[in-house]
Amino acid sequence: MNLFNSPLAITTIFIFIFLTIFTPHKATAATCLPDEEAGLLGFKSAIRSDPSGILKNWIPGTDCCKWNGVECHFNSTRVQRISLTGQPDENPKSILSGTISPTLSKLRLLDGLYLFDLKNISGPFPTFLFQLPNIEYVYLENNNLSGRIPENIGNLTKLYALSLVGNRFTGTLPSSITELTHLTQLKLDNNSLSGTLPKALNKLVNLNYLSLEGNHFQGTIPAFSSNLRSLRLSRNNFSGGIPASISKLASNLAYLELGHNSFSGRIPDFLGKFKALDTLDLSWNRFTGTVPASFANLTKIFNLDLSNNLLVDPFPEMNVKGIESLDLSNNSFHLGKIPKWVFSSPIIFSLKLANCGIKMKIEDFKPSETFFYDYIDLSGNEISGNAISLVNSTQYLVGFWAARNNLKFDLGKLKFGERFRVLDLSHNAVFGKVPNSVVGLQKLNVSYNHLCGQIPKNTFPASAFVGNDCLCGSPLNPCKKPS
Incomplete structure (x- = not known):
């Protein structure tokens, strides 16, 4: 009897071919x-x-x-x-x-x-x-x-x-x-x-x-x-x-x-x-x-x-x-x-x-482009005037340092962008109240100005606020309750 013509042999050969083709193996x-x-x-x-x-x-x-x-x-x-x-x-x-x-x-x-x-x-x-x-x-x-x-x-x-x-x-x-x-x-x-x-x-x-x-x-x-x-x-x-x-x-x-x-x-x-x-x-x-x-x-x-x-x-x-x-x-x-x-x-x-x-x-400083400014340091000069326009026209400002100048403006009108982290206006003639928006900063110094009113809740040291006209509240002395 020819084994290759038997149903068992044909089935065995078919299974062998199937496994050879379709079984995964490592090449x-x-x-x-x-x-x-x-x-x-x-x-x-x-x-x-x-x-x-x-x-x-x-x-x-x-x-x-x-x-x-x-x-x-x-x-x-x-x-x-x-x-x-x-x-x-x-x-x-x-x-x-x-x-x-x-x-x-x-x-x-x-x-x-x-x-x-x-x-x-x-x-x-x-x-x-x-x-x-x-x-x-x-x-x-x-x-x-x-x-x-x-x-x-x-x-x-x-x-x-x-x-x-x-x-x-x-x-x-x-x-x-x-x-x-x-x-x-x-x-x-x-x-x-x-x-x-x-x-x-x-x-x-x-x-x-x-x-x-x-x-x-x-x-x-x-x-x-x-x-x-x-x-x-x-x-x-x-x-x-x-x-x-x-x-x-x-x-x-x-x-x-x-x-x-x-x-x-x-x-x-x-x-x-x-x-x-x-x-x-x-x-x-x-x-x-x-x-x-x-x-x-x-x-x-x-x-x-x-x-x-x-x-x-x-x-x-x-x-x-x-x-x-x-x-x-x-x-x-x-x-x-x-x-x-x-x-x-x-x-x-x-x-x-x-x-x-x-x-x-400072109003005479009119740069052709302020959008990309991220750091401005003008500390220790004799710059006067209102910095609101300059600071508020910067989209990406991270830090603004202008300590020891003659700047005079209402602090409450400053806008702090999402990237704003550092503000130093110490030893100027800045007035008004400390706005709530300063709490988002990493560093702040507004000492020795003419600020007044209650300081918003913050984590800054007292040195950031001393030397103003009538600031009160933590970290300075508590505000007096109205009589």
Whole structure:
């Protein structure tokens, strides 16, 4: 008897074909190499806490190219990069706690490691990176890594970008970092690094972005490659003058931020040749003398901060097309009036001219655009008049400081927008009652004016209200009951 003609054989063959076609099975092309899967799962096992489930789909035996934060090479199952990002501001649980497992060294084709805002990733600099022959991009930002940057960091010769922003790294910047000649970005902000900078940083000829803000670096500024577009060194302990070598950056530099250091001497005239300059921050240093007249050539500058230095008159007439933020506060300027080039800017959002020797009526300050203002500081001048029109015409105002002037108006007529948080009108001639709307502010000071009446229920200290004609109620003395 021919078995293939029997009903049983036909049924068996049909079932086999059906199961072959329709039964799910794991395609070999969709899975990781066992070694790479082990490397990734080793990373997951070193994570002690994952409250928002960032790694919840990292499941053995599944396609690792579809795991959250894992990206594979095109048309391949080989892992190319890992990118995991927390969102602590939006979701406090979107963090990872643990360490960076060295098993990631099994990912031999990895070219990028991006760990952003995970907050509780701790441990030292991940030295397994030295075992990855193709690593090009390392971003370990806003985590909790600590210790020293390895002395042999210069062995990562293929790096195009290195960012260790927002960790707790200590010690000096190794001189071998000057061997990373492919680097285009070096970002080490907000750590606890110290010492002087390597003198041979100008060997980094491809570097266009250098940011070392918020550390404890000291000494003078070395020379840099002329390709640099952004130099951010604020909030350190650098000293000396701005060296002549900086003049070589004139053609490309757009951001020069040296604020909150111990620089001294005069502001060099050559800065007026930086035609591409967008942002210049020299605040909180000890610069002396006048601001160079060549600053009139900075037609593209949008952000200028020269505050808290020892600068003197005259201040040059600028030829800007529009400025976004200006801070000249706390020098020895006697501007007389708010400069006309500030009036005409259609995009300004921050104007800070505290203690700038301004003598004018505030009604004469008629900017072409007030809608976008968020910070106005005119404290410590001789400005008189009524500020109602100015303040009430700003949609996004966050803070208005005008202490120690001669302003005179009814406080009750001020409008506080949704974003309004800070108001300081102390030591003026403001009158009227304290409106209920002030309770929504974060900071308030209306002391030493001519205000009267009961203070609305609030959480401000008594110092916010003292020195007025007849204010009463908490936090001052209770109001007298009518007899």
